[in-house]
Amino acid sequence: MSKWLNLRSGLGLALVAAVLIALPFVAGMGGQAWVRILNFAILYAFLALGLNIVVGFAGLLDLGYIAFYAVGAYTWALLASPHFGIHLPFWAILPIGAVLACVAGATLGAPTLKLRGDYLAIVTLGFGEIVRIFMNNLNAPINITNGAQGITMIDPVVVGQFKFSATSTIFGMTVTGPQKYYFLLVLLALFVILVNFRLQHSRIGRAWQAIREDEIAAKAIGINTRNVKLLAFAMGASFGGIAGGIFAAMQGFVSPESFSLIESIMILAMVVLGGMGHIPGVILGAVLLTVLPEALRYAVVPAQKALFGEVLADPESLRMLIFGLALILVMRFRPAGLWPSPERRRELAEKAR
Amino acid sequence: MNALPVLLEAQGVAKHFGGVKALRDVSLTIRKGEIYGLIGPNGAGKTTFFNCMTGLYVPDGGGFLFDGLPLKADAPHQAAERGIARTFQNIRLFGNMSALENVMVGRHVRTHAGVFGAVLRDRRTRDEEAAIARRAEELLHYVGIEDRADDLAKNLSYGDQRRLEIARALATEPKLLCLDEPAAGMNGTETEELRVLIEGIRKDGTTILLIEHDVKLVMGLCDRVAVLDYGALIIEDVPAVVQHDPRVIEAYIGVAA
Numbered sequence A: 001m002s003k004w005l006n007l008r009s010g011l012g013l014a015l016v017a018a019v020l021i022a023l024p025f026v027a028g029m030g031g032q033a034w035v036r037i038l039n040f041a042i043l044y045a046f047l048a049l050g051l052n053i054v055v056g057f058a059g060l061l062d063l064g065y066i067a068f069y070a071v072g073a074y075t076w077a078l079l080a081s082p083h084f085g086i087h088l089p090f091w092a093i094l095p096i097g098a099v100l101a102c103v104a105g106a107t108l109g110a111p112t113l114k115l116r117g118d119y120l121a122i123v124t125l126g127f128g129e130i131v132r133i134f135m136n137n138l139n140a141p142i143n144i145t146n147g148a149q150g151i152t153m154i155d156p157v158v159v160g161q162f163k164f165s166a167t168s169t170i171f172g173m174t175v176t177g178p179q180k181y182y183f184l185l186v187l188l189a190l191f192v193i194l195v196n197f198r199l200q201h202s203r204i205g206r207a208w209q210a211i212r213e214d215e216i217a218a219k220a221i222g223i224n225t226r227n228v229k230l231l232a233f234a235m236g237a238s239f240g241g242i243a244g245g246i247f248a249a250m251q252g253f254v255s256p257e258s259f260s261l262i263e264s265i266m267i268l269a270m271v272v273l274g275g276m277g278h279i280p281g282v283i284l285g286a287v288l289l290t291v292l293p294e295a296l297r298y299a300v301v302p303a304q305k306a307l308f309g310e311v312l313a314d315p316e317s318l319r320m321l322i323f324g325l326a327l328i329l330v331m332r333f334r335p336a337g338l339w340p341s342p343e344r345r346r347e348l349a350e351k352a353r
Numbered sequence B: 001m002n003a004l005p006v007l008l009e010a011q012g013v014a015k016h017f018g019g020v021k022a023l024r025d026v027s028l029t030i031r032k033g034e035i036y037g038l039i040g041p042n043g044a045g046k047t048t049f050f051n052c053m054t055g056l057y058v059p060d061g062g063g064f065l066f067d068g069l070p071l072k073a074d075a076p077h078q079a080a081e082r083g084i085a086r087t088f089q090n091i092r093l094f095g096n097m098s099a100l101e102n103v104m105v106g107r108h109v110r111t112h113a114g115v116f117g118a119v120l121r122d123r124r125t126r127d128e129e130a131a132i133a134r135r136a137e138e139l140l141h142y143v144g145i146e147d148r149a150d151d152l153a154k155n156l157s158y159g160d161q162r163r164l165e166i167a168r169a170l171a172t173e174p175k176l177l178c179l180d181e182p183a184a185g186m187n188g189t190e191t192e193e194l195r196v197l198i199e200g201i202r203k204d205g206t207t208i209l210l211i212e213h214d215v216k217l218v219m220g221l222c223d224r225v226a227v228l229d230y231g232a233l234i235i236e237d238v239p240a241v242v243q244h245d246p247r248v249i250e251a252y253i254g255v256a257a
């Protein structure tokens, strides 16, 4: 029985691995743009799982999560570009970015985590905007961030002689830059998935759930709620910082524009839409919300041309319209998210009764 | 009885909410190994006393000595760390966690694994995790609800929820266990079982502070009893004396005896 189960889960694992390996090459047949979309889907899944620690596990509504992504991205941009003429290797920058984002998270969290949910949401929202505005204006009197123009010619990830930005031939196969990043991102995503899973079923994970359930009772049995919340906040921020670094390296360019409020909302929507606190759900949410709008972009213009002979609505505004509609529909018909954890689904079903 | 060392000393504790003086200069001492009863009519300030002691409220005056050292106000988690555990009058369990998990959370304050331990799952963390689960199972057995271990706390019967709350409190290894009306809503059999449980806990070395309206239970169980009325302590003595004190009778019946 258990042997059979092992065989089955082993086969399942092998299948998933095969799909994950084949995916960038299949997507590559449709053009490298599709591989890039795939990469963003994984990057967002990574971000969403980082935010899941804060929102899903600890129950803290963070509307400024993108700020930590920005900190990570700018850390990479400043430490590996001609802007300052500094070119540190990736293994130095990624941890620095993670630590700086973590410090930013703790700095924001320490004074605010006593606030109740809705107040915390507003403070974090403000913080996200402050960081973006800083990035926008830190070009005078000393030019640190190069303002709205952003920073260009950022170094890609380079391991020894192996450059992630260029096409190369490995074992007789042509592997493009985006395809290489794909595999790096998959590795990072597997790491954050592991962290999420292990945290959830640990002493700290239980403390987070307890705080979510009843904060007063949690305090009364000796949980230092402030510290434990701060921990969630700082951890989520660190993952944001790592994702930001990879983003900067992959794009070769960062500007404040990439870190607007709507991005924070998007990532939060991925977590909520997918199924807050449920790891597979969050991944699903991230992939759907990244891939569908892109697919839409490809479909909408030709469809309108075919129907009306001209383009009436540009894909960007349609995207927001459809996104809003999707959110409403999901919240109406699947309030626990598209793929909620079994417990959460039961919880909501009972509340509805 | 008087030879026993003091565990908790309340020194002139005062607390008011606007014009309501919920506690006026309350001083009392609880000794190690006692079952100490705290009674009084509705609104007398019993729960407020608990809340001040466990750091949920900051007293407006006075303070507490616990085990010879002052208790920090406004630091509930430190009260638990020092060895004060409590239950709530209006049960506060983690409803969507299983009974076992509820007790496991109670081990938080006596265990150490952090984020790195959780992620690396090293030997120490795994051992600790196993010990937490084992202890939680023992405690469920101790209070007699081991067969409900996997049920969500909110789906337990009222009496079982009260027991679970006691198990969770015991998981913190308290020196002083404070029970806020544990028998409320229980029938005769359940109350009797509770009495046996409380006596057992005391025998196993935990001092108990008991708020209870069931006078028979209090008088039968407690070594000493304090009576609060309108926030003021009117007497602190053995049950036989308290029972016949005219001030107590007046507080409860509302007329001088």
Ligand SMILES: Nc1ncnc2c1ncn2[C@@H]1O[C@H](COP(=O)(O)OP(=O)(O)OP(=O)(O)O)[C@@H](O)[C@H]1O
Residues within 6 Å of the ligand: B017, B020, B021, B022, B040, B041, B042, B043, B044, B045, B046, B047, B048, B049, B089
């Ligand atoms: N958080 C609060 N805010 C305002 N008033 C409060 C608060 N908590 C308690 N009180 C008031 O303080 C007084 C004492 O309340 P407390 O709950 O301590 O009484 P009690 O002795 O526990 O009563 P019961 O037997 O009904 O539980 C009451 O008048 C109550 O209304």
Ligand SMILES: [Mg+2]
Residues within 6 Å of the ligand: B046, B047, B048, B089
């Ligand atoms: Mg009360």
